[in-house]
Amino acid sequence: xxxxxxxxxxxxxxxxxxxxxxxxxxxxxxxxxxxxxxxxxxxxxxxxxxxxxxxxxxxxxxxxxxxxxxxxxxxxxxxxxxxxxxxxxxxxxxxxxxxxxxxxxxxxxxxxxxxxxxxxxxxxxxxxxxxxxxxxxxxxxxxxxxxxxxxxxxxxxxxxxxxxxxxxxxxxxxxxxxxxxxxxxxxxxxxxxxxxxxxxxxxxxxxxxxxxxxxxxxxxxxxxxxxxxxxxxxxxxxxxxxxxxxxxxxxxxx
Numbered sequence: 001x002x003x004x005x006x007x008x009x010x011x012x013x014x015x016x017x018x019x020x021x022x023x024x025x026x027x028x029x030x031x032x033x034x035x036x037x038x039x040x041x042x043x044x045x046x047x048x049x050x051x052x053x054x055x056x057x058x059x060x061x062x063x064x065x066x067x068x069x070x071x072x073x074x075x076x077x078x079x080x081x082x083x084x085x086x087x088x089x090x091x092x093x094x095x096x097x098x099x100x101x102x103x104x105x106x107x108x109x110x111x112x113x114x115x116x117x118x119x120x121x122x123x124x125x126x127x128x129x130x131x132x133x134x135x136x137x138x139x140x141x142x143x144x145x146x147x148x149x150x151x152x153x154x155x156x157x158x159x160x161x162x163x164x165x166x167x168x169x170x171x172x173x174x175x176x177x178x179x180x181x182x183x184x185x186x187x188x189x190x191x192x193x194x195x196x197x198x199x200x201x202x203x204x205x206x207x208x209x210x211x212x213x214x215x216x217x218x219x220x221x222x223x224x225x226x227x228x229x230x231x232x233x234x235x236x237x238x239x240x241x242x243x244x245x246x247x248x249x250x251x252x253x254x
Contacts (some may be wrong), residue, residue, distance in 0.1 A: 090114070113137065 063078030075088045080100075088097040092114060100108050104126040111120040121133045131145040139158030145151070150169035156162050157180065165176045177186040179202070187198045199208040201224065209220045221230040227248055233240045243252040 063076065065073055066075040066077075067073055072093065073089060075086070077084075077086050079085070083103060084101050086099040087095050090096040094112075094114050094116065096112050096114075098110050098112070100110075102108065106123055106126055108121065108123040110118050113119050117135075119135050119137070122131070124130050127147070129145055129147040131143060133141060133143045135141040139160070141156040141160070143152075143154045143156070145153075150167055152165065152167045154162050154166075155164040159180075161178070161180060161182050163178050163180070165178075167174050172189055172191050174187070174189040176184045176188075179185050181202075183200070183202060183204055185200050185202075187196075187200065189196050194211065194213045196212075197210040198206045201207050203224070205222070205224060205226050207222050207224075209218075209222070211218045216233055216235045218234075219232040220228050223229050223246065227244070227246070229244050229246075231240075231242050231244075241252075241254050242250050245251050
């Protein structure tokens with residue numbers, strides 16, 4: 001065999017080796033790819049099997065009840081007379097707190113005593129007025145409120161009768177003191193032009209009035225009909241005093 005034939009034989013052997021190596025690499029890549037794909041499929045199937053089925057996203061009920069481990073009801077959420085109410089109970093099973101929304105959209109928070117009586121209440125009225133009412137165990141109450149143009153604080157007795165009220169608005173600050181029957185007997189106000197004080201009788205008529213203005217101060221005493229019977233006025237450089245009869249005629253002046 002000459003050199004040319006030997007060279008051709010070597011080239012043919014190398015070509016056969018290359019083809020065998022190529023077929024082996026292709027087969028190995030196919031096996032590897034199949035293994036990876038089967039592993040991914042198995043993992044995906046496991047994940048799908050492990051995931052719980054989707055549950056409902058909306059829960060509907062007319063009433064929800066929250067209980068302790070021993071079965072005691074500690075809170076409820078439901079609708080009472082068409083109004084949504086959240087109620088929370090104390091350890092003695094009595095309602096102590098509730099949150100409600102009125103038919104007119106008024107939100108209200110109420111704190112109750114063990115006997116069920118409301119002792120404190122906060123609310124926002126339909127007109128935007130915000131109020132806080134606090135009651136004592138025996139009945140006296142204090143109420144604070146703030147509206148769009150005025151703020152008020154009132155004090156009531158055990159019978160629920162308003163006995164004192166203070167109001168502040170853009171033009172006036174006023175304080176009224178009331179009798180047990182609810183009639184105002186003392187009225188004090190401060191306006192732009194000065195303070196006024198009035199003492200009233202049981203019928204609500206002014207009997208004594210005191211006014212202070214930049215230019216004078218005046219005191220008037222009136223009868224039951226509201227007519228002035230005595231008057232005192234003090235100005236910068238002088239003072240005057242007068243008495244009047246029942247027809248309004250001056251019987252004394254100085």
